[in-house]
Amino acid sequence: MIFVAGPFMWLAMSSFPTRLLEGYQSFMSGRYTAERNRYRDLAEAGQEPHTLVIACCDSRAAPETVFDCGPGELFVVRNVANLVPPYAPDGNFHSTSAALEFAVQSLKIRQIVVLGHGRCGGIKAALDVDAAPLSPGDFIGQWMGLLKPAAQQIKDSVLLTSGERQFALEHISIRNSIANLRTFPCVKILEDRGKMALHGAWFDISTGELWVMNSQTGDFSRPETSLA
Numbered sequence: 001m002i003f004v005a006g007p008f009m010w011l012a013m014s015s016f017p018t019r020l021l022e023g024y025q026s027f028m029s030g031r032y033t034a035e036r037n038r039y040r041d042l043a044e045a046g047q048e049p050h051t052l053v054i055a056c057c058d059s060r061a062a063p064e065t066v067f068d069c070g071p072g073e074l075f076v077v078r079n080v081a082n083l084v085p086p087y088a089p090d091g092n093f094h095s096t097s098a099a100l101e102f103a104v105q106s107l108k109i110r111q112i113v114v115l116g117h118g119r120c121g122g123i124k125a126a127l128d129v130d131a132a133p134l135s136p137g138d139f140i141g142q143w144m145g146l147l148k149p150a151a152q153q154i155k156d157s158v159l160l161t162s163g164e165r166q167f168a169l170e171h172i173s174i175r176n177s178i179a180n181l182r183t184f185p186c187v188k189i190l191e192d193r194g195k196m197a198l199h200g201a202w203f204d205i206s207t208g209e210l211w212v213m214n215s216q217t218g219d220f221s222r223p224e225t226s227l228a
């Protein structure tokens with residue numbers, strides 16, 4: 001690694017990750033070649049994704065992989081623990097809200113999936129309220145504060161094991177995100193008119209199972225159409 005003095009900062013110059021360059025080569029000779037026309041059509045006509053997916057940043061639970069979707073199918077926003085903050089037009093920086101606004105108002109997406117997953121580090125952090133912040137900014141602690149009331153109740157339950165607490169909060173976080181989606185007028189109005197569908201799903205990274213939320217009860221179960 002070479003450090004070069006710039007006018008305002010030190011720039012770290014290092015070679016681009018080899019693994020990514022190799023992956024890109026593979027992509028170009030494989031998938032891009034096979035789907036060249038689709039990419040060209042998408043470039044010329046613009047994207048028209050059928051679903052907005054709100055998922056966790058976790059490297060093991062990529063929505064495009066889990067749902068085996070091609071380019072242009074999913075509009076994806078990822079954040080720690082797949083949370084949706086409540087509607088708050090307060091002038092602050094709201095990346096998830098911005099993506100939601102674009103998906104619904106510009107792309108006219110009419111189905112949203114909140115995708116949670118097992119062994120979520122963000123959920124673990126929410127339950128471990130006594131842990132020291134990872135940095136002075138404690139951005140994770142602040143972000144996971146969106147789940148604080150639920151996390152505290154679960155943490156207080158002596159009837160649950162730590163694994164059960166984690167499992168429960170992973171599911172609750174999905175329901176909580178869906179509830180917060182409904183605080184956005186653009187979502188609520190469309191849903192009330194029957195023109196917007198909100199879904200929850202949970203991916204078990206250890207088994208590959210997908211659990212889908214029942215929109216009436218909020219319970220999660222494996223879909224009957226499962227091909228496993």
Ligand SMILES: [Zn+2]
Nearest residue numbers: 056058120121
């Ligand atoms: Zn996660």
